Amino acid sequence: MAFNPNIRSPQNKKPMHGQLGVGDSIGLLTLVVVMLEMALTPPIWFKALLLPATVGGAYIFITKSILTAKLKRGYQHLIVLVFAIILLPVGGSQLFVQWRNEHSELILSYDGKKLDGNMKIKLTKEYDPTRPIQPRMLVDKNNPTVFAITGIGMGKDNGPLVSVEWVCLSFPSKIASPPVSGPGWQQENNEGTLFCYHYSLPARIIPHLAIAVPPFYGGPVPDREMKIIMRAYYDKVAEATFSILPP
Numbered sequence: 001m002a003f004n005p006n007i008r009s010p011q012n013k014k015p016m017h018g019q020l021g022v023g024d025s026i027g028l029l030t031l032v033v034v035m036l037e038m039a040l041t042p043p044i045w046f047k048a049l050l051l052p053a054t055v056g057g058a059y060i061f062i063t064k065s066i067l068t069a070k071l072k073r074g075y076q077h078l079i080v081l082v083f084a085i086i087l088l089p090v091g092g093s094q095l096f097v098q099w100r101n102e103h104s105e106l107i108l109s110y111d112g113k114k115l116d117g118n119m120k121i122k123l124t125k126e127y128d129p130t131r132p133i134q135p136r137m138l139v140d141k142n143n144p145t146v147f148a149i150t151g152i153g154m155g156k157d158n159g160p161l162v163s164v165e166w167v168c169l170s171f172p173s174k175i176a177s178p179p180v181s182g183p184g185w186q187q188e189n190n191e192g193t194l195f196c197y198h199y200s201l202p203a204r205i206i207p208h209l210a211i212a213v214p215p216f217y218g219g220p221v222p223d224r225e226m227k228i229i230m231r232a233y234y235d236k237v238a239e240a241t242f243s244i245l246p247p
Contacts, residue, residue: 047091051087051091051092051095058080105236106164106232107155107157108153108232108238108239109153110152110153117240117241120244121243121244122245123147125139136151137151137244139247140217146176146220147217147218148215149218150216152212152213152230154167154210154213154232154238155207155210155211156206156208157207158207161204163203164203164232165202166196167196167230168194168231168233170193170231172226174191197213221247223246225243225244226245227243228241228243228244230242
C-alpha cells in the first residue's frame with residue numbers, strides 16, 4: 001500500500017478537542033500535587049519525594065505541552081532549570097523547618113540557662129516578697145529546716161505548642177512528705193524520694209514563652225551536694241538533672 005502523508009501515525013496523533021495532551025496532563029497533575037502539599041502537612045519523607053517528582057513533572061510538561069513544544073530544546077531545559085533553582089531551595093528550607101519543629105523538645109531551665117546535668121545551684125536565704133514564685137532556690141525564711149525548689153521554667157525554642165500533664169522530682173534520699181512539699185505535689189513512692197505535680201488542666205507551652213514549674217518545698221535542708229532529677233511529661237518526656245548545694 002502506498003504511503004499516504006495525510007494519515008498520521010499514532011505517535012504523532014494530537015489530542016482530541018477538549019482533551020489534554022500528555023505534557024499538559026502531567027503538568028496539571030503536578031500543580032494539583034503542589035497545591036495539596038501547600039494545603040496539607042504531609043510527612044517529611046513524602047515531601048522529600050515530591051520535590052524531585054515535581055521537577056520531573058515540570059520537565060515533562062515543558063517538553064511535551066502544546067504550549068511550549070515549539071520552543072527550542074535548549075530554551076525548554078533553561079525553563080526547567082530556572083524552575084528547579086527556585087523550587088528546590090524553597091522546598092528544602094520548608095523541609096528543614098518542618099523537621100526542626102517535629103524534633104523540637106521541651107527545655108527545662110533555671111535562671112535562663114538550660115539544666116544540663118552540670119548545673120550546681122546554691123540555696124540562698126534571700127527572699128523577694130514581691131514575687132509570688134521565687135526566682136531562686138532558697139531556704140524557707142520562716143522554717144530554716146525547709147528548702148524550696150523554685151525558679152525552674154519550661155519552654156520551647158520552636159515548633160508547635162505542647163501540653164505538660166505533670167512534672168516529677170526525684171531525690172537521692174528521703175524528703176519530708178506533704179504538706180511540706182507544697183500545694184499540688186504528691187508523694188509517689190513509699191521511700192519519699194519521688195514527688196509529682198499533676199496539673200488539673202495541662203500546662204500549655206508555646207515557643208519563646210516559658211512558664212514556671214510550681215514551687216516544691218521539702219526538708220531537711222541538705223548539708224552536702226544533692227543531685228535531683230526533674231521530668232516533665234507531655235507526648236514525650238523532658239528530663240533534666242541538677243544539683244543543689246547548702247547555703
